[in-house]
Amino acid sequence: MAGIRELRIPILPEEVDSLEVGEMITISGGVLAGRDAVLPKICALIEAGDLGSLSRFLRGGVVFHTAVSLAGVGPTSSNKIEIEGSFDVLSSVGVRMHLGKGSISSETVSALARRHACFAVIPPVTALLGEKTRSSKVLAFPELGIEALHLLEAEGYPAIIAAVNGRSMFESGTNG
């Protein structure tokens, strides 16, 4: 569709810097999927300097806040403590986009800007996302089941940029 920017993973810092709040995008490539249970564990690995081979998936990566099950995928609220609390640490090792739903705090918006990362809202359209998910596999913490860290092969996930470059659509006056 005209006016929709197509992003492919890995995403470069300068690509993030060129995005604008409210911009519609599509995302293709290897998207990481994780939520409340696994993201704090990934952050603990980062803080312990023990990320190992996972680092190549995080650099330039996109983290989609979802479980992965036979029911499909769809965003959970990104403003849950365990999820929003992961943004800064994950961005510090090169995650460029956090993909979910709900509003995030101004502190998180600022932290994302410092890291050349952004937050995008993906509609909770599980049936449509199923048509755009080519494959999925578990990357880490398989004992967490549907909440394990998964790698999804995405082809054109729709999203809209909600926070980037220190601005967000959750500021008053930008949401009208």
Place this chain on the structure above:
Amino acid sequence: MDRIRVIDAVAEALVTAGSTYSPEKMRAYERALAVETNERARWALEQIIDNGRAATEARSPLCDDTGIPHLFLEVGREHAVSDDLIRFIIEGVAEGLRRLPGRPMAVCGEGDVRLAQAEGMYEDPSMLEPAPMAVRVVDEDVLRLSVLMLGGGPAIRGRSFRVFHRHSARVVKEQIVEWAVEATSQLGCTPCTLAVGIGRSHYEAANLMLEAQVYGNYDVQSDFERQITEAVNTQGVGALGLGGHTTALATFAKIGPARASGVRIVCFRPCCCFEPRIAKVDLAEVMGIG
């Protein structure tokens, strides 16, 4: 055989609830899209509508959070409910969760282990127990079961709390609007349908909130419901929090009995853009006794 027919009918109702918008809901979305001028909100509404069409066609989940089954049984005067029938209904829910398929969300263990989710979840989606059933006696010649699938996001943002009404319905409405504005700005899965139950205890209010979802109608709104919806929609949260005119499609409210006191207990749930996910089946008809 009643058992097999009931299980199949309940299972199909659950699949329908998890995969299909009612015609009234689709009309409500079409009305919202027709008046929406915000480009981002129009995009979000179109995505939500298209998702409904795709899920209905495939009979696949509208949302990956397929929800916790809640059951509402209306019993007509000439009908009896046996323990066997209740067991068949429960079996039907399990079968429906396998067919949809439901997201495997039943947590293993008991007590502290279950609370901490320390032993993970069952892989079988049918391990998810339905919530305790709500029952009403009705005048119609029916044995009608409503299957509702309640997701987690609205549960996080909902609440049950006392309201000191100061002998004014306006005070109660304003409190509901205040909660709704806060909840919808955080939820992400808007436009909501605001479900409200008002009673004398927290249990009664929650039960009435479920009833409100069963009887609520997008095409026919009471003044109480319409005033709440309109007040919430002035806030501009909009579809998926992207702004625009429609934060709430409607309000479904059930005002129950009142205690002679200065307090009302209000249970409020900001049902997400796919909810109420509901389907109804007349079990009397299924069993050939209607």
